Amino acid sequence: MEPPCKQPRISAQSTPKDVSELVTPCYIGYKSVIQRNSERMLQRAKQLGCQLRPHMKTHKTIQGGVLATDGTKRCITVSTLAEAEFYADAGFEDICYAVPITAEKLPRAAQLHERCLFHVCVDHPQAVEALCQSKANKPWSVFLMVDCGYGRDGVDVKDPTSVQLAQRLASSKGTRLAGLYTHGGHSYDASQGIEAVRAVAQQEAEAVAAFARTLRGKPYCLEVPIVGVGSTPTCSNPPNQFPSEVTEMHPGNYIYYDTMQQALGSCSEEDIAVRVLTRVIGAYERRNLLLVDMGWTACSKQGEDQNFGRLEGHPELKVVGLKQEAGLISSRDGSPIDFAQFPLGTLLRLEPYHSCAHTKQHDKY
Amino acid sequence: MEPPCKQPRISAQSTPKDVSELVTPCYIGYKSVIQRNSERMLQRAKQLGCQLRPHMKTHKTIQGGVLATDGTKRCITVSTLAEAEFYADAGFEDICYAVPITAEKLPRAAQLHERCLFHVCVDHPQAVEALCQSKANKPWSVFLMVDCGYGRDGVDVKDPTSVQLAQRLASSKGTRLAGLYTHGGHSYDASQGIEAVRAVAQQEAEAVAAFARTLRGKPYCLEVPIVGVGSTPTCSNPPNQFPSEVTEMHPGNYIYYDTMQQALGSCSEEDIAVRVLTRVIGAYERRNLLLVDMGWTACSKQGEDQNFGRLEGHPELKVVGLKQEAGLISSRDGSPIDFAQFPLGTLLRLEPYHSCAHTKQHDKY
Numbered sequence: 182m183e184p185p186c187k188q189p190r191i192s193a194q195s196t197p198k199d200v201s202e203l204v205t206p207c208y209i210g211y212k213s214v215i216q217r218n219s220e221r222m223l224q225r226a227k228q229l230g231c232q233l234r235p236h237m238k239t240h241k242t243i244q245g246g247v248l249a250t251d252g253t254k255r256c257i258t259v260s261t262l263a264e265a266e267f268y269a270d271a272g273f274e275d276i277c278y279a280v281p282i283t284a285e286k287l288p289r290a291a292q293l294h295e296r297c298l299f300h301v302c303v304d305h306p307q308a309v310e311a312l313c314q315s316k317a318n319k320p321w322s323v324f325l326m327v328d329c330g331y332g333r334d335g336v337d338v339k340d341p342t343s344v345q346l347a348q349r350l351a352s353s354k355g356t357r358l359a360g361l362y363t364h365g366g367h368s369y370d371a372s373q374g375i376e377a378v379r380a381v382a383q384q385e386a387e388a389v390a391a392f393a394r395t396l397r398g399k400p401y402c403l404e405v406p407i408v409g410v411g412s413t414p415t416c417s418n419p420p421n422q423f424p425s426e427v428t429e430m431h432p433g434n435y436i437y438y439d440t441m442q443q444a445l446g447s448c449s450e451e452d453i454a455v456r457v458l459t460r461v462i463g464a465y466e467r468r469n470l471l472l473v474d475m476g477w478t479a480c481s482k483q484g485e486d487q488n489f490g491r492l493e494g495h496p497e498l499k500v501v502g503l504k505q506e507a508g509l510i511s512s513r514d515g516s517p518i519d520f521a522q523f524p525l526g527t528l529l530r531l532e533p534y535h536s537c538a539h540t541k542q543h544d545k546y
Numbered sequence: 547m548e549p550p551c552k553q554p555r556i557s558a559q560s561t562p563k564d565v566s567e568l569v570t571p572c573y574i575g576y577k578s579v580i581q582r583n584s585e586r587m588l589q590r591a592k593q594l595g596c597q598l599r600p601h602m603k604t605h606k607t608i609q610g611g612v613l614a615t616d617g618t619k620r621c622i623t624v625s626t627l628a629e630a631e632f633y634a635d636a637g638f639e640d641i642c643y644a645v646p647i648t649a650e651k652l653p654r655a656a657q658l659h660e661r662c663l664f665h666v667c668v669d670h671p672q673a674v675e676a677l678c679q680s681k682a683n684k685p686w687s688v689f690l691m692v693d694c695g696y697g698r699d700g701v702d703v704k705d706p707t708s709v710q711l712a713q714r715l716a717s718s719k720g721t722r723l724a725g726l727y728t729h730g731g732h733s734y735d736a737s738q739g740i741e742a743v744r745a746v747a748q749q750e751a752e753a754v755a756a757f758a759r760t761l762r763g764k765p766y767c768l769e770v771p772i773v774g775v776g777s778t779p780t781c782s783n784p785p786n787q788f789p790s791e792v793t794e795m796h797p798g799n800y801i802y803y804d805t806m807q808q809a810l811g812s813c814s815e816e817d818i819a820v821r822v823l824t825r826v827i828g829a830y831e832r833r834n835l836l837l838v839d840m841g842w843t844a845c846s847k848q849g850e851d852q853n854f855g856r857l858e859g860h861p862e863l864k865v866v867g868l869k870q871e872a873g874l875i876s877s878r879d880g881s882p883i884d885f886a887q888f889p890l891g892t893l894l895r896l897e898p899y900h901s902c903a904h905t906k907q908h909d910k911y
Contacts, residue, residue, distance in 0.1 A: 260871040281827045283890045307890045462646045463699050506625040525648045525672045
């Protein structure tokens, strides 16, 4: 599969005079909001005394990468080798591929490793051995992934074999230990509000910091240059201070935000930088439904209880169904829609529930 | 947005010697199964005495279109203007754009109308007027969409204004009534099995046939050349006989099928023609989880109760979570996974829950 990031998205679109000229459904982003979100996160990292290693997976654009790195094009996180190649081709440096690497991906990764400062991630002895035994011209720069409670990937800090993996990476000729990488993804489950998110942020940082102390301390005395934390909720509502061991944060979604992040207290509505633009193509008074030309191909079926996002400026309306190329809108409270307000062709803007997923559906914006 | 159909998918991929050479995650299709599914539906349409107007929205490939039309490249259904242009460019003819058209899309539709036999669909007076008043060089060929109980789009056959719309299309210089188009999409809710699907199929056909009789009969005496029905469940389990008025069926998903269709009785497991190919990239005994390089970007979050599809040959396993670029697999019944069976790099094949959605996520296969 070739991911859309193979073509830069923003520049791929000739700028129309007005949104009303756009063919719908389409995806639009507000550059000023994207810039503000980027600057705020850069500022926050500076205040916390750590390096921002922004994740590119949400936008997958060169322009977004330039904004997120404050123009330096250095120190980014990616989630696929195709993204890594895309950014390396554009002159980006210091790229962390933040998914556990496996043997069959090493030949492709080796090319990136030759071209630029490139880091891989591991959390399993088989992957560590594959790296140690691979015939790369220079040692691999390797992050050991740490599970800070999310339970997706990463080693168990309480398991003694985790220390052995770090030792193996530090001692092998074929590898050097770049540091530790963790992702507090369980912050997305912190539905009890900002304080719950802050608690996850604290736990995320403490878990990886404690493991760094263990590795740096006796009897292991390993060098652990980088200790990275981050998810957009935890980086948007971080603890007032990180443990001194933490050197980096790597959020991604913050550049766009979405209604899910707003619900988690990560942002306010005016910080949501993207919209799916759609038009009314049907109106059915008898069924109290509007039909729009935005289906799940233009949107995303992600969203619990039909929470597919928010129709900007229309709190009375709700997307109640998404088919492949069409969506159904009704009133939020079941009261009759004022159909005179929505003639065929009326433009509506959806604030996405999950901008990563919505962005994936579009090749341009 | 530019849909993937802008590039033909099958031919875009150089055929590897073996699936083990494929970069994962990727999407694979079994040509023999696709051919068999295509032939069976062509055969079924013939037995029912109607024309098959296959929907292209699931595969969006030239090769699929050629197979589905038995090599004629005539009489197809599409769900976007981009698809219509894609197939017209490839020499396809008699293309029905089966989404209600609105005024702002007419200039683009007019170009298709000039190039080939092209049909548009309407179900609203505003759209009908836009067509009647548009300055096309030849009359638009227009299907009136009929709601047969699905409740997404289409006119209400009990509403007298529906007849007036048909009359307006038949009498206006700018339009001619191509016929009636309905989609029994509520067949997807027929979870009580094949007989429930057949009942929907019967209702779908009866509803549109009855409306055709009304329009053809006195006092209206309208010509209604085409009467089309279809969804993959209802076309896979149609009534033994259609009402004589029905002339066409337009299913789409049947070319690939998926586990949702299997659950509806539309197909058996061996009829599912596509797979998402993925590799194990993490193994966590403590959490009884395998991590694979298939996230929702390679798959789809569609599927109720974490029913993201079936892992071929591994009934004991279940996809329990999908992140952006990674998926989590555990045992179906909670018993410990035999991790020795799944070293890192192990290839797994997912039979998709909804092949339309899974296909959308890939630019190649």
